[in-house]
Amino acid sequence: MTGRPIQPTGGVWDDERLADAYCALTARPAPADLTEATLAATALAATALAARREGSGWRALVWRRRRGPHAARAGSFAGLSMVAAVVLGAGLLLVATNGGGRAPVGAPVTRSGQATPGSVVPTQANALAVEWKIPDSSITLSPPGNAVPAISRDSAYGLCLIGVASCAPSNPTAIQLASATDTGSRKLDPSGTLVPLMSNRLVWAISWLGIACPPGGGGPATRPSPLGANTPVATVQPLCDEVAFVDAHSGAFIFTFTGSHH
């Protein structure tokens, strides 16, 4: 340091002198505009997260690419036929790909008590029977009570088939009516207020459990080889759980959650 006009207190740097110096160094409030700038940044972060979850972010692009054949069909005759078939429920059989057996702990269970993997999805509405807190998320699904959806389950799943909803390419493990609450995501309403994206919102929850993780879409982190980048390392294909949410009243796709398989 140069040009020091005032001499330090001098002596030993004991606890008292150090504490005084720390107090003097930090004896000032935060800049006046920092709080407002931080609140704005927080709102932006929340909005970006909500936009991503609404399907307009990078993940939706990834999925559109992965699901190219479906999306390409959306405007074609074949696609329309498929939608019609879904809406009419004419002999639609959705065979899950995860094999039979019991659903894992915490997985959706239908009111009839049957685990859904490996079963043919019945055409009547299935409602979530017990609360399901989706691991590693802020999303909780509750039984919907006596709520009546305005759109059918098949119509909700139809959004997957025509590429409107962001869905895994395989058949779902379950499609269930639920009351959804997500404390971690919100969106800006027209008045500029942040409102929860899902707060006891009646949804169709379309779930895929134990599927291969989409690129960049979650799952456990992988470790590089300690022997160098060119050394092959045996890896285990990470598994993910996905849940797509469709508003059961409006039929609007809300977002898709992807996380590690539990």
Place this chain on the structure above:
Amino acid sequence: MDEARVGRSVVDLARDGDSAAFESLVRTRMDATYRLGLAILGDEADAADAAQMTFVAAWRQLPRLRDIARFDAWLQRVAVNSCRTVLRTRSRRRIREIPMAAVAAKERGLGVAAPVRADAELLRAAIRHLSSDHSTILALHHLDGRPVAEVAEILSIPIGTAKSRLFKARAELEKALQKEEGL
């Protein structure tokens, strides 16, 4: 909405996504968070960056906070991590040294005795020579006189580790201070 808020703490409401409650947390904790950043980083702009980063991260991670009674310790941990991130960024930037002591006395009428302000400028310069672990533990311990056990909790390290790290940090700081004093 008001009925739902009755009897719930601001932290509890913010954890459930109440943006007004979170705004209240930002307003009441901003100065303390900024001061902690300043003590660790020794630079106003970096401290402001770290404070902002802290609250954006806190907004995202708050739903995962289980024990709301430990919110402040948790927030300080987030702040410490933000400071480390800023330090990593700073290490990639070119640093322009500005002699602060000359301007400090003119610009700041904060009721602090001039020799103490000079000490503060020495400390600021010395902090920049320390590792992030050392500058962090010194700031946490000496800024508000936190006991070692509390510092250990914020840093998620055993108390014994905190004590030994504090001892080494103090030795490193004294060397840096002596260098700054030209001794």
